[in-house]
Amino acid sequence: xxxxxxxxxxxxxxxxxxxxxxxxxxxxxxxxxxxxxxxxxxxxxxxxxxxxxxxxxxxxxxxxxxxxxxxxxxxxxxxxxxxxxxxxxxxxxxxxxxxxxxxxxxxxxxxxxxxxxxxxxxxxxxxxxxxxxxxxxxxxxxxxxxxxxxxxxxxxxxxxxxxxxxxxxxxxxxxxxxxxxxxxxxxxxxxxxxxxxxxxxxxxxxxxxxxxxxxxxxxxx
Numbered sequence: 001x002x003x004x005x006x007x008x009x010x011x012x013x014x015x016x017x018x019x020x021x022x023x024x025x026x027x028x029x030x031x032x033x034x035x036x037x038x039x040x041x042x043x044x045x046x047x048x049x050x051x052x053x054x055x056x057x058x059x060x061x062x063x064x065x066x067x068x069x070x071x072x073x074x075x076x077x078x079x080x081x082x083x084x085x086x087x088x089x090x091x092x093x094x095x096x097x098x099x100x101x102x103x104x105x106x107x108x109x110x111x112x113x114x115x116x117x118x119x120x121x122x123x124x125x126x127x128x129x130x131x132x133x134x135x136x137x138x139x140x141x142x143x144x145x146x147x148x149x150x151x152x153x154x155x156x157x158x159x160x161x162x163x164x165x166x167x168x169x170x171x172x173x174x175x176x177x178x179x180x181x182x183x184x185x186x187x188x189x190x191x192x193x194x195x196x197x198x199x200x201x202x203x204x205x206x207x208x209x210x211x212x213x214x215x216x217x218x219x220x221x
Contacts, residue, residue: 052081059093067097068105075118087118095221098129101214103136110144114154123154125219132217134165135209139172150182159186159194164201 049055049066052073058066071093077085091112097105110129113122127148133141142165148155150162159182166179186194 052083062096062100064097064100064102064105067093067100068102068108071097071105072108091119098132098218099215099221101136103133103138103141103214106130106136106214106218107133107138107141110141114144123148127154128217128219132214134168134172135212135217136214137172139169139174142166142169142172143174143178147178150178160197160201163195163198164205167199167202168205 049058052070055066055070059070071090073081073083074086074090074093077083091109094105094109098109106129110126110133111117112119113126113129115121127145130141130144130148134145135141146162146165146167146169147153148162149158149165151157163179163182163186166176166182170176170179183195186192
């Protein structure tokens with residue numbers, strides 16, 4: 001019973017860190033809308049896409065980063081670059097980029113599924129995209145999986161699994177506040193042994209992802 005109450009308390013307590021990731025994503029979107037868009041560099045050559053025409057051409061040739069960026073622009077619409085909002089095409093672009101191995105596109109689709117933003121909410125499917133993003137090195141992918149397990153967000157709560165993923169999220173450059181909050185909660189409830197198990201689980205997760213690609217973890221289209 002004590003453990004059940006602990007899980008319930010942690011599910012509530014960790015809701016804030018889980019939503020903090022969502023807030024960071026929305027804040028980044030607002031900043032992108034408020035500032036002049038910058039077209040990204042091409043992968044590998046150092047050249048830049050001077051305009052949307054070049055970006056669109058690169059996406060059409062299968063450049064996954066161009067597809068991801070064009071998908072993002074189409075999702076929101078971009079008045080400055082005269083890109084009309086087209087969410088159906090945006091999803092196609094993001095999906096193509098993810099299927100080509102672009103972790104940022106996999107993460108973006110995961111966020112859309114998790115939020116139910118413009119598409120049907122499906123948090124279990126979102127986790128698959130977050131896992132794919134994590135396999136590509138996206139720290140927020142690790143974070144969102146950890147927060148999901150720790151807070152019972154679309155999946156049965158698992159504190160060991162949750163903390164394991166949050167530990168790795170910190171190693172990949174994300175804010176460690178969720179990991180610290182979970183550690184503090186476990187220690188305050190005399191369940192510090194879960195921390196030891198989670199640290200070993202983090203090592204196992206690293207081995208499971210080693211040598212795997214983004215595309216290895218994507219769900220069926």
